[in-house]
Structures are given as structure tokens and as C-alpha cells.
Amino acid sequence: MHARTEAPPNRPVRAVLLVMGMLAALLAAAMPTAGNAHAAVPDQYGFAYLDNPTPPPGYVPDPSRQWGSWASPSTNPVKVDQIGLGSYVVHFPQIASKAGIAHTTAVNKAAHWCQIADWRPAGSGEDVYVNCYLPSGAPDNSTFTVLYTTSSGAPATRTGSYGYVYSDISGAVLTQYNSTGAVNTVSKGSTGVWKAWLPNLGLADYSGNLQVTAVDPKRGVHCKVSEWAPGSSGQTVLVTCYDASNAPYDARWTLSYSYQRAVHGPAFPPKSFGHLWYNGSLPPLTNYNSSGATNTLGGSGAPFVVTLPSVAVPSDTAQTTAYGRGPEYCGFLAPWDRPSGTVQLYVNCFGPGGKPVKATFFTAYTSAF
DSSP: OOOOOOOOTTHHHHHHHHHHHHHHHHHHHHOGGGGGTEEOSSSEEEEEEEOOSSOOTTBOOOGGGOEESSSOTTTSOOEEEEEETTEEEEEETTOOOSSOEEEEEEEOSSSOEEEEEEEEEETTEEEEEEEEEOTTSOBOOOEEEEEEEEOOSEESSOSSEEEEEEEOTTSOEEEEEETTSOOOEEEEOSTTEEEEEEETOSOSSSOSEEEEEEEOSSSOEEEEEEEEEEETTEEEEEEEEEETTSOBOOOEEEEEEEESSOTTSOOSSSOOEEEEEESSSOOGGGSEETTSOOOEEEEOSTTEEEEETTOOOSSEEEEEEEESSSSOEEEESSOOBOGGGOEEEEEEEEOGGGOEEOOEEEEEEEEOO
16 A cells, blocks of 8 residues: 655645746747847947057967957957058958948048958858058058947946947948937938938937948948037937048948947946047047046147056057048057056148048047946
8 A cells, every 4th residue: 555645835835936937938938029128239349459560370360459249359360461552351250240340540640541342141240351552542451450249239338328320321321320229320421421310329418439440342441420410309419521632522431439448449448538628629528537636638640649547457458539520530550558557649641642630530549348
């Protein structure tokens, strides 16, 4: 005779909990976007500085100036291949995406600019194509910084705001992001002119930072911010592009805006980042330093020296973009220095014929940490 086994007294409760758990799992599977409601912004990113203008195949650029969101970037580095005169492909591991944007800035003592030719997934990675040019429009080898980033959902950290746009020649938005959930738009003006509208970002006064990069695979083009009109309901930005003859030219372009956030989207972390806008003066809310220190501008314009105290933490990167009417463009004279925890960025700008000029500009720096 077998002893009778009694059911545990809490079996109905366990059954209810089991059913509730199964329902929760089914709901989670049915709503995959729910996890993005408060996402880590950016979803994925990578940056690098090509320190050799004629790299051998599979070249690993400066380890102290590259990083990314993939697993173990310190042991799984960015690599660069040169594919032609002034033409490069930057291989970012494990961050394949069909969205996002890319920026690049020439780093050269002589007048050069660099632009994005394309970016696309390559297996599990993201390849970003960069072309560099002389003032004549002829391709030429150069060192440069490059950044790729993609975001979705609302940021988990509510500090500041961030958005980007990738625009076609016609003003059609190819990809965009706005940390408030609003939709950025672009309208086409005359040749080489577009108006971008970034709703709900920033403040009514000048605040934050802008970066713009030309996107063209065949022709040398440089783009910039020619006008900026902040408002209580968002930011209006006029983007203009020029070819090597300094004539307005229709090209694709990327634009990013960040207010109290790093140039690629996040805020705290990284804890070390900053930006500055020089428009003839230094508007206070566009001059930001995450350490609370005050950034300063020195030099004669050949180059300018932007000093950001207390934020120098490798690995790190920087971008710069010219501002104002006219075909001037800006880059970096040399890679940034980091004396005693201070970042020094050397911004040089050029006008027609590659003549050095004292132009106005935006610049942004960020560490990975």
C-alpha cells in the first residue's frame, strides 16, 4: 500500500505565477520595441584616428585614439585599408547597422578636407569609406578622424538632448534620430543649400554643438553650417556645401546636434567630453565642459588652440566643422595633445585656393569613458 501524497497547499498560487510568467514572456516577444523605450544611446558606435596617411593593409591606427561599443575594443581593434589615392575604408568590428551617420575631419598641416564616401555593414562589422582632397579637388592622402554612431529609442540618461540627420540631395531624410522622439526634417533650398529642422532639441538660446560632413563617393565636396537659429521648439540649421571651385554644390550630408551630450550621443558616461563654438565670440551655453571647467580659445587662427581642461582621457576623438557664409572649411593641424589632463585641439581653417583664414567653427571632443 502506497502512502498518499498530498499536493502542496500553495500549488494554485504557483500555477498562477507560472501562467503570469508565461504571459509576460509572450508579451515581451510580441513587443520587441518595448525594451528600447529607455535605451542606451547610442546603440552602437566607433571612432578612430588614422595616424598614417599611407597605411599598409590591415593597419591598426593609433590605439589611444580609437574605441567603440563592441566587445573588447582594446583587443579587437579598428583596422584601415587604403583603396586608392586619398581613399580609405575603416573597418569597425561588430557594430553592423543599416542606419546611423558618420563624420570625418582632416588632420593635416596643409589645406585638405576629408569627407564620407559611404558606410555599410560588412558581415558583423561596419565599414566607413573616407576620401580626402586637396583644395584643387584632386584626391590626396591625409590623416583624419572618423566617427560612426547609430541610436534609437529614448535615452536612459535624460541629461541634455541629441539628434542627427542624413540627408539626400533633394532633402529627403535617409536616416534620422531625435532623443525626444520627434522627427527631424530637411527642406531643399537653392543649389547647395538645405534647412534642417530638429524639433524639441536644445534651448531657445544658442546652446550645444553642431557637426556637418559631406557625403559623396566621387567628387570632392565640403559642407558646413552657414546659419543656426535656436528656438523654444527646436533648432533650425542651414547647411551649405561647396565643390573645389568654391561653387555651391548638391551633395548628401550628415548633421549631428548635441546639447550636454558627447558628439556621438551619450551622456555620463562618458564623463569626459566638451565642445566649443567660436562665432567671433564664445556663446556660454555652446562652450561646455563635463568637468565644470571653462574651455578657452587661443591662437591667431593659424591655428586656433581650443583648450578643454580636466577632460583628457584616452581613448578619445574629436571633430570640427566650419561655420558661416562662404566656402571656408576647417580641420585639425595635428592630433590633439593631452598635457596634465587638458585637451588641446588645433583648429586650422582654409579659404579659396587653400589659403589659411581666421574662420568661425564648431569643435567637439569626447573620451570613451
